[in-house]
Amino acid sequence: MASNRETLSSITQIQELSSTAIATYKRILYELTTIMVYFSIVKRYIEVVYPCYSSSVKEDSGKTIIQVSPSFFSDSSQIQKTIFLCENLDDSRFYKFIVKCFLIHKNQSRVKITFNERGGGGHTISQEFKKIRDSNPKQLGICIVDSDKFFPKSKLGNTACTIKKEWRPEHDLHVYLCVLKSREIENLIPCQIFFDYISKQQGDKDRESFLKFLKFVKDQNISDIKMFIDIKCGTKLFDIFESKEKQWISKILKLQGASFTALDENCLSASRCLKNQSKACSCLICPRFGEHTMANIINYIDNESNHKIYQSCKAELVQDGVINEEWEDIGQLILDWCIATEGKIT
Template identity: 30%
Template sequence: MLLVLDPSLISGINQNLNVVDALDLIADARRLGKHMVFGQREVIKFLVNCEQLSMRARSVYRKLYEDLPTTKEYLNRINLSVEIVFEDTLEVLETEKSKVIRASFKYFTDFSILDKTILLAEDHDDILLYHRIVNAYLKWNNWSGVSIKFDARSGGGRNTDKAFNIIQGSKERFCLCLLDSDRETPKSSVGDTAASVLKINDKNQPLCDAIAIGVRAVENLVPTSIYRKVFSHDPNKKTALLFLDTLESSQFLESRIYLDFKKDLKLEKILKEPPNTEFRKYWINFAREFSSGNMQISSTCLEQQVCAQPSSCQCCVTLGLGTRIIKKVESTYSNRDISDMVCDNLKPEWEKIGYLIVSWCCASSQLSTIGASS
């Protein structure tokens, strides 16, 4: 997180000794490389010479003073920052281009909030992919000198709302929660898990935020070229991969956003939905119009909109790749850069997620030369 020290802290030092404690802890967090810290030149210069601060803290602020030109560049590139002020407040100032969380120094008198930002997802495997996405974003946008530090947490699927509620309610940690949208069509609402988290996300507690990604699930973010490599030796996945290839060269490419990459979508599931539901209308139209030579859908069932074999339907409208997909991607591409494999249709969502993670989890390198004896 980008922490900005407000000038009001200078006068506050003489009014409340806890300001000194907060500034010492902020310096220590920067020394450990857990966040980025910035302040106007006169603020940092004052802290360098402030005898009330520890020698180690003053050494950190001296390094920050030397690095001000570089840090200011990131201030202009990151639209989210935390402005630490003397005033007793916790509020958000938001414009079209920036979001500033104004927080009292009182929140920073405990080192808990200065620990790494929590990155909360429904499953730990999701975070493996998010880590790749943010690294790709940094590479594409030439963000040198920025580290990404976060405390990875799994919400446990449907229990993610409980995990998020505890973190946000404590007011003791920064937290970004990324959720699968579980949207099955362009007009459908987010799924139950995302909806339950978004419902309890308290905008008056801005140290944490929850956001649903722009695709159905993290599996939808993986390029088909990568899936092709991951499942290259699995003959059972050949038809599913051919389906994806055909889809990506068709006019129905947008439907890839809403696919269930784990499970096949059978015609029977579509037809058992009420006639006027968005899910039924969208996927019936897809089944009628999309043509793949590798899939056989009963024209009779489709025309009559009645499944002839509801207990054993074999009409696959879309094809899935099974479970633990992201773990298999990680196993295949361990320690390998995949940023050049991201296709044009997925890159905008990668950029969006990458920038979001940078904004919440940006940090600087550890200042290893500034130790306890300074």
């Protein structure tokens, strides 16, 4: 949140404002020089305009600006941390890791990110999002959900479809919804993190097979496959054939014959699963990492420095000086909504 110095000075003299609001504006005025530095890296912010009779949104030079009146911060609930809603708390911790790496990439690692994390559960996250949307029209909140897509052009999963119905972007200026382009949050984990984690494990055959899969898709230059496979439970041939997307099936079948696959030649010849259901299908096209993927990876990340992990993954994440597109989108989103000064959240 920001404004120009003249406007802020005028606002601090408005007697109709609450003492909380005046104190907030005085602090912003005091920190304005520091705050203005942030405008080179944020793409969305609140601007206090005086006079202002209703909140509005405008686009200017690639930035989204929400214009509000001085009374927007008339009570303390309006200067609380942004609520960050994910399916569970491990997810929000990994997203915070992403924004930290994003800031390291931007040479802005000293920028502070803070939020109130909230877990919404897989089936109830849309209800939690609605609560945040309706409980306080000035409480900022963001939500990131899995797309649950089986391949790049497939339909969104039920959870993503349901929660999208609860978001009215032209009306709900205080909340924001992001649906992943990839299948799930686990698909965003860089291969190098998996490599480093698995290298420290002993005798886990499932994860050794998963490691072989990662190396194969990397060597064959088909790493985009990793963004839509089921990392936690593994991907079966039935689910691939069910997509009926010829280009995707063709790409997936490049895995045929690799040591980590177990495919029925009869199903391959017929170009369909002969058992006709996912539960009965035994053709594993991609091995699983395990149900507790994110908890294990978070535990690993917590015991390493963000700078060290970023440097380890840099060759994979950054191409021609540009960071991975989805990491950039997520990093920018969280930065815009959760940036903070050392004092009050602004």
